[in-house]
Amino acid sequence: MLTGPGRRDTPRRSRLGCRLAGALSGGLTLAACLLMPQPQVHPQSPPPAHPIAIVIHGGAGNISRSTLSPEKEAACRAALREALDAGYRILQQGGASLDAVEAAIAVLEDSPWFNAGKGAVFTSAGTHELDASIMDGATLRAGAVAAVRRVRHPIRLARQVMERTPHVLLVGEGAEALAREAGLELVDPAWFDTPERRAAWEKRRSQAPAPNEPGPADVAAEGKHGTVGAVALDRHGHLAAGTSTGGLSGKRPGRVGDSPLIGAGTYARDATCAVSATGQGEFFIRLAVAHEISARVEHRGLSAAEAAAAVIREVGWLGGEGGVIVLDARGRVATPFNTTGMFRGWRVEGRAPVVRIGPED
Amino acid sequence: MLTGPGRRDTPRRSRLGCRLAGALSGGLTLAACLLMPQPQVHPQSPPPAHPIAIVIHGGAGNISRSTLSPEKEAACRAALREALDAGYRILQQGGASLDAVEAAIAVLEDSPWFNAGKGAVFTSAGTHELDASIMDGATLRAGAVAAVRRVRHPIRLARQVMERTPHVLLVGEGAEALAREAGLELVDPAWFDTPERRAAWEKRRSQAPAPNEPGPADVAAEGKHGTVGAVALDRHGHLAAGTSTGGLSGKRPGRVGDSPLIGAGTYARDATCAVSATGQGEFFIRLAVAHEISARVEHRGLSAAEAAAAVIREVGWLGGEGGVIVLDARGRVATPFNTTGMFRGWRVEGRAPVVRIGPED
Numbered sequence: 001m002l003t004g005p006g007r008r009d010t011p012r013r014s015r016l017g018c019r020l021a022g023a024l025s026g027g028l029t030l031a032a033c034l035l036m037p038q039p040q041v042h043p044q045s046p047p048p049a050h051p052i053a054i055v056i057h058g059g060a061g062n063i064s065r066s067t068l069s070p071e072k073e074a075a076c077r078a079a080l081r082e083a084l085d086a087g088y089r090i091l092q093q094g095g096a097s098l099d100a101v102e103a104a105i106a107v108l109e110d111s112p113w114f115n116a117g118k119g120a121v122f123t124s125a126g127t128h129e130l131d132a133s134i135m136d137g138a139t140l141r142a143g144a145v146a147a148v149r150r151v152r153h154p155i156r157l158a159r160q161v162m163e164r165t166p167h168v169l170l171v172g173e174g175a176e177a178l179a180r181e182a183g184l185e186l187v188d189p190a191w192f193d194t195p196e197r198r199a200a201w202e203k204r205r206s207q208a209p210a211p212n213e214p215g216p217a218d219v220a221a222e223g224k225h226g227t228v229g230a231v232a233l234d235r236h237g238h239l240a241a242g243t244s245t246g247g248l249s250g251k252r253p254g255r256v257g258d259s260p261l262i263g264a265g266t267y268a269r270d271a272t273c274a275v276s277a278t279g280q281g282e283f284f285i286r287l288a289v290a291h292e293i294s295a296r297v298e299h300r301g302l303s304a305a306e307a308a309a310a311v312i313r314e315v316g317w318l319g320g321e322g323g324v325i326v327l328d329a330r331g332r333v334a335t336p337f338n339t340t341g342m343f344r345g346w347r348v349e350g351r352a353p354v355v356r357i358g359p360e361d
Numbered sequence: 362m363l364t365g366p367g368r369r370d371t372p373r374r375s376r377l378g379c380r381l382a383g384a385l386s387g388g389l390t391l392a393a394c395l396l397m398p399q400p401q402v403h404p405q406s407p408p409p410a411h412p413i414a415i416v417i418h419g420g421a422g423n424i425s426r427s428t429l430s431p432e433k434e435a436a437c438r439a440a441l442r443e444a445l446d447a448g449y450r451i452l453q454q455g456g457a458s459l460d461a462v463e464a465a466i467a468v469l470e471d472s473p474w475f476n477a478g479k480g481a482v483f484t485s486a487g488t489h490e491l492d493a494s495i496m497d498g499a500t501l502r503a504g505a506v507a508a509v510r511r512v513r514h515p516i517r518l519a520r521q522v523m524e525r526t527p528h529v530l531l532v533g534e535g536a537e538a539l540a541r542e543a544g545l546e547l548v549d550p551a552w553f554d555t556p557e558r559r560a561a562w563e564k565r566r567s568q569a570p571a572p573n574e575p576g577p578a579d580v581a582a583e584g585k586h587g588t589v590g591a592v593a594l595d596r597h598g599h600l601a602a603g604t605s606t607g608g609l610s611g612k613r614p615g616r617v618g619d620s621p622l623i624g625a626g627t628y629a630r631d632a633t634c635a636v637s638a639t640g641q642g643e644f645f646i647r648l649a650v651a652h653e654i655s656a657r658v659e660h661r662g663l664s665a666a667e668a669a670a671a672v673i674r675e676v677g678w679l680g681g682e683g684g685v686i687v688l689d690a691r692g693r694v695a696t697p698f699n700t701t702g703m704f705r706g707w708r709v710e711g712r713a714p715v716v717r718i719g720p721e722d
Contacts, residue, residue, distance in 0.1 A: 140647040140679065146617075147532055167616045168646045171508055171532045174615015254535015255528045256507075263624040263649035285529045286501040288624035291649040292656065299660035318501065 050237040051331035051349040052091040056083050056104050058114045058343030059226035060278045060323035063357060073357065076113045080345045080355045083107040087232055088347045097232035097240035097274075098136050098159070105132070105155040105244050108228035112194045114343070115226030117153060120192045120246025122201035123253050128192040130246055131260035132158040133169075137239030137268035142168050144260040145175040147253075152185040155244045158260070160184065168262060192246070204250050226343075227259055229276025231268070231327040239274035239329060241266045241290070248281065257281025263291035270329055272297040273304035278342065279322010283315050293326060305334035312336045411598040412692035412710040413452040417444050417465050419475045419704030420587035421639045421684035424718060434718065437474045441706040441716045444468040448593055449708045458593035458601035458635075459497050459520070466493070466516040466605050469589035473555045475704070476587030478514060481553045481607025483562035484614050489553040491607055492621035493519040494530075498600030498629035503529050505621040506536040508614075513546040516605045519621070521545065529623060553607070565611050587704075588620055590637025592629070592688040600635035600690060602627045602651070609642070618642025624652035631690055633658040634665035639703065640683010644676050654687060666695035673697045 058080055068076075087104030091097070109117025120128045132154035133144035143162025146169065151157045160182040161170050170178060179186060227245035234240075243266045245259040258265035258281035265281065267290035268274035275290040284290075289311055296307035304326045315322060316338045323337025325344060333346045335356075345355040419441055429437075448465030452458070470478025481489045493515035494505035504523025507530065512518045521543040522531050531539060540547060588606035595601075604627045606620040619626035619642035626642065628651035629635035636651040645651075650672055657668035665687040676683060677699045684698025686705060694707045696717075706716040 135647075142647055147535075165613065165616075166643060167613065168643045169617040169622075170613065170615045171617055172615050174508075174613055177614070252526065252528065252531065252535055253538070254531045254533050255526075256530040256532055261530075261622060261624070262646050263622075263652060267649070282527060282529045285623050286496075286503055288628070288649060288652040291624060291652055295653065295656035296660060299657060 050233070050235050052088070052233060052235055053327055053331040053333065053346065053348040054084060054087040054091060054100055054104060054230060054232040055325040055327050055333050055335065055346040056080060056087070056108070056228070056230045056344065057276060057278055057323070057325045057335070058108060058228050060321070060337040060339045060342035061226070062321075062339050063341035063343075068357075072113065076343055076357070077355050079108060079111040079113055080343060081353065083230070084345045084347050084353050084355070087230060088353070091232060091234055094235050096236075097234040097238050098134065100232040100234065101134060101230040101240045101242040102155055102159050104230040104232070105228055105242050106153045109153050109155060109244055113226075114228045115246040115249075116228040116244040117246075118192055119194050119197060119226070121197055121249040121251075123247075123255075124250050125253050126201060127253065128189055128246055129251075129253060129255075130154040130192070130244070131256060132242070132244035133260045133262055133266040134158045134162060134242040135240065135262055135266050135268040135274075136162070137241070137270040137274055140269065142262045142266075144169045144262060144266075146171045146256045146260040148172070148175050148179070149189050150176055150186045151179045152187045152191065155242055156184055157182070158242070169260065171256070200249060227265075227278040229259075229266070229278060229325060231274035231276055231325055233274070233327055233329060233331055237270065237329055239268045239270050239327065241268035241274040241276050243276045243278075258284035258289070261285060263288050265290060267291045267294050269294050269298075273307075273326050273328040275308070275324050275326050277322060277324045279315065279337075279339070280320045283318050283320025284322060287311065287314055287318065289315065289324065293324065297328070304328040304332060305336075308334050309336045312338055411594070411596055411690075413449070413594060413596055414688055414692040414694065414707065414709040415445060415448040415452060415461055415465060415591060415593040416686040416688050416694050416696065416707040417441060417448070417469070417589070417591045417705065418637060418639055418684070418686045418696070419469060419589050421682070421698040421700045421703035422587070423682075423700050424702035424704075429718075433474065437704055437718070438716050440469060440472040440474055441704060442714065444589075444591070445706045445708050445714055445716070448591060449714070452593060452595055455596050457597075458595040458599050459495065461593040461595065462495060462591040462601045462603040463516055463520050465591040465593070466589055466603050467514045470514050470516060470605055474587075475589045476607040476610075477589040477605040478607075479553055480555045480558060480587070482558055482610040482612075484608075485611050486614050487562060488614065489550055489607055490612075490614060491515040491553070491605070492617060493603070493605035494621045494623055494627040495519045495523060495603040496601065496623055496627050496629040496635075497523070498602070498631040498635055501630065503623045503627075505530045505623060505627075507532045507617045507621040509533070509536050509540070510550050511537055511547045512540045513548045513552065516603055517545055518543070519603070519605075530621065532617070561610060588626075588639040590620075590627070590639060590686060592635035592637055592686055594635070594688055594690060594692055598631065598690055600629045600631050600688065602629035602635040602637050604637045604639075619645035619650070622646060624649050626651060628652045628655050630655050630659075634668075634687050634689045636669070636685050636687050638683060638685045640676065640698075640700070641681045644679050644681025645683060648672065648675055648679065650676060650685065654685065658689070665689040665693060666697075669695050670697045673699055
């Protein structure tokens with residue numbers, strides 16, 4: 001960001017070396033570059049001043065061939081690709097990272113394959129309660145909603161909380177009242193149903209002796225959540241993050257996880273990184289995962305990737321499962337998780353878009 | 362904690378020097394002490410292995426003689442003292458810091474002089490919506506409730522969320538269902554009314570052109586909140602923190618501030634510190650204030666007092682007002698705030714209890 005614009009085919013390590021040096025002193029750039037490992041150096045091609053980038057996720061879990069049919073895998077990959085494209089298009093046109101995050105998440109909320117918006121899991125009472133949050137890394141403004149039941153795109157309502165009120169978090173009917181004022185689309189609660197989620201709820205209901213009281217084991221066993229999220233970096237160098245979820249399958253009505261909590265499931269700060277989390281929300285709240293990653297970048301000088309990997313290890317030590325997507329203002333991406341897989345994808349300017357499920361990267 | 366037990370009259374600076382040295386290497390303790398400033402050294406009197414301590418607050422705000430009559434001041438001081446005593450008694454008997462925090466906050470919830478439990482402010486709809494949270498610094502377990510309307514002691518319900526469910530946060534009717542299951546006292550919503558709060562609501566209602574839509578100015582103008590909180594250190598060296606509030610005066614129904622959010626209004630970790638916040642909650646959420654203080658202790662090696670003072674300065678830079686109480690596992694207390702006053706008190710083993718309102722310490 002501190003070097004000038006140019007072509008985009010410079011190898012990454014060399015580019016970062018030049019940038020780091022630029023941050024220290026513009027005049028020392030060349031000297032510093034000479035000291036860095038320089039495979040395939042193209043000296044005339046520094047990166048764009050602010051590469052644009054977006055990273056998304058569709059939930060971490062213990063994903064295997066037995067739980068993910070080829071047809072479902074293809075549908076999930078297609079939805080992730082569609083969400084990536086929707087967000088990236090906005091960034092390409094010079095749009096704000098906040099808009100890209102909102103657009104990408106809205107696509108995933110409409111997909112029946114993820115646990116957010118349509119396709120949300122059922123509560124123990126057979127209802128849906130949706131949570132979402134969004135944060136602007138430039139100003140630290142944020143908006144969030146929890147336990148809403150009729151809002152088609154909870155991420156858009158979170159954005160409205162941020163834009164139209166002095167508040168950060170609205171819950172329940174008070175949040176839905178804002179949705180009506182803002183003219184957001186409201187749907188019949190049955191709109192969120194899918195045959196797969198209904199079958200899972202009915203199975204759970206027939207097996208559980210006390211469906212209203214999930215024990216700790218239920219949280220631990222609930223590997224795959226399908227929470228969705230996005231982080232983006234726009235042409236102006238601003239980061240944003242957002243997360244949306246139907247929460248824990250079979251949850252007690254009123255249970256709120258980490259997704260709508262700024263600092264737990266979502267955090268963005270231009271000077272550090274943008275984070276969206278997925279997993280067993282209670283563990284992510286107790287460690288304030290999203291904010292902890294940002295804090296380690298700020299206070300320990302770690303890269304976002306190093307900080308995220310360390311904090312996901314701590315989630316595991318505490319007994320929790322899940323993952324995060326992180327992006328910093330240089331466009332560097334990391335997607336650590338401690339489950340067998342995480343639905344995820346990213347697109348960084350000048351490179352091909354990527355969609356992944358297993359740990360193959 | 363790394364030095365042995367003994368008498369308690371060692372001057373603080375010398376004591377800390379010895380402890381720090383102990384942390385580095387037991388054998389170097391004496392040498393390090395010789396290098397530290399040592400006014401009035403009594404070499405045979407190190408502190409107790411785990412001093413017990415409790416710190417409470419009853420809200421930060423722009424408190425002045427014009428808003429605080431001598432009668433009300435005396436009543437507030439008496440309630441703070443009663444809460445301190447209730448918590449300290451538990452610690453003295455070898456009880457857990459979690460129990461001390463819960464007991465102290467329950468006293469303040471029953472006091473009509475603070476904005477928590479009885480005496481909670483009115484929402485724009487003329488109702489009360491109560492929020493609370495509690496956290497165990499030894500295990501990082503936590504419980505919280507938001508937007509409850511009939512629970513006499515929201516802090517006790519937060520504790521029940523932690524103890525009886527695998528969850529951290531329950532909101533609205535789902536939280537109240539747990540209160541019934543746990544046998545907690547439910548009251549008629551009118552129980553929370555006080556003549557002063559009703560008059561403030563009626564005045565606000567008659568003046569505001571759109572009482573359902575407070576603008577940013579309302580949040581900024583709302584200096585005095587009266588949120589209550591406590592942090593404690595028990596004989597076993599474990600920290601705990603808790604916070605309880607009626608939220609923002611004239612708030613939109615469903616608005617949730619920082620008090621019930623682990624990481625924003627409440628955080629506790631034995632290795633760092635315990636924190637409870639009060640003030641304009643939205644700013645505290647955006648900076649994840651309670652967790653940020655803990656993170657600066659952990660990652661920057663600051664004392665809890667240094668970290669808390671720095672973070673409260675950042676709240677001010679962002680435009681927010683409020684304060685925090687912090688306590689570390691050595692029994693060191695700090696209560697920084699950027700308003701004209703904060704109702705607060707503390708009691709550390711071997712010293713007289715203190716109750717303060719203005720910045721006189």
